[in-house]
Amino acid sequence: DAMVIQNPRYQVTQFGKPVTLSCSQTLNHNVMYWYQQKSSQAPKLLFHYYDKDFNNEADTPDNFQSRRPNTSFCFLDIRSPGLGDAAMYLCATSTPSGLLYEQYFGPGTRLTVT
Amino acid sequence: KNEVEQSPQNLTAQEGEFITINCSYSVGISALHWLQQHPGGGIVSLFMLSSGKKKHGRLIATINIQEKHSSLHITASHPRDSAVYICAVSFYGGATNKLIFGTGTLLAVQP
Secondary structure, eight states: OOOEEEEOSEEEEOTTOOEEEEEEESSOOSEEEEEEEOTTSOOEEEEEEETTEEEEOTTOOTTEEEEOSSSSEEEEEESSOOGGGOEEEEEEEEOOBTTBOOOEEOOOEEEEEO | OOSEEEEOSEEEEETTOOEEEEEEESSOOSEEEEEEEOTTOOEEEEEEESSEEEEETTEEEEEETTTTEEEEEESSOOGGGOEEEEEEEEOSSSSSOOOEEOOOEEEEEEO
């Protein structure tokens, strides 16, 4: 089945130790998004790619970076994780269908910072 | 004030009950999304709608564009329906589709 895959599902890293989260999709969608969701809060968009064009949200900290080497893969790099970066990280994809874009979410990676 | 408001915030129901979750929004939108998230889990898209009504199994979603209001109904509720249900809206314009999320409704269906 076509889907959005995130690896790993659970990641533990140490304070200040760089970490990379991975997202892949078999949907061949143009757009890939990264969201951060903290406990009991709504997801917060960090950035998105439309094909190779990177779009950063204004309030996304510089500590968060992203790479999209090809259509299928997108990575979230946290250069120096702090305790406040512990959260669920959600990847989503979409592609235009007329004027509408339905987003398909991955299962998420839960990041713990020790 | 949030642009997307959901009610109720918490809902407890008995198995078999008919459930309604409401969503109101204050801006013009291109589409409204209903999403489901089980505790500690990822998000599943249930519906995307821009007008009228959609049905999938025991789930029904309606939207009234003039009143800026949508409802998600669950018929014959079951404990496995226990989850957070999130309303989100998206807009025309640009090449991508940013979502604005509601605060979610935590549903617990008891056997």
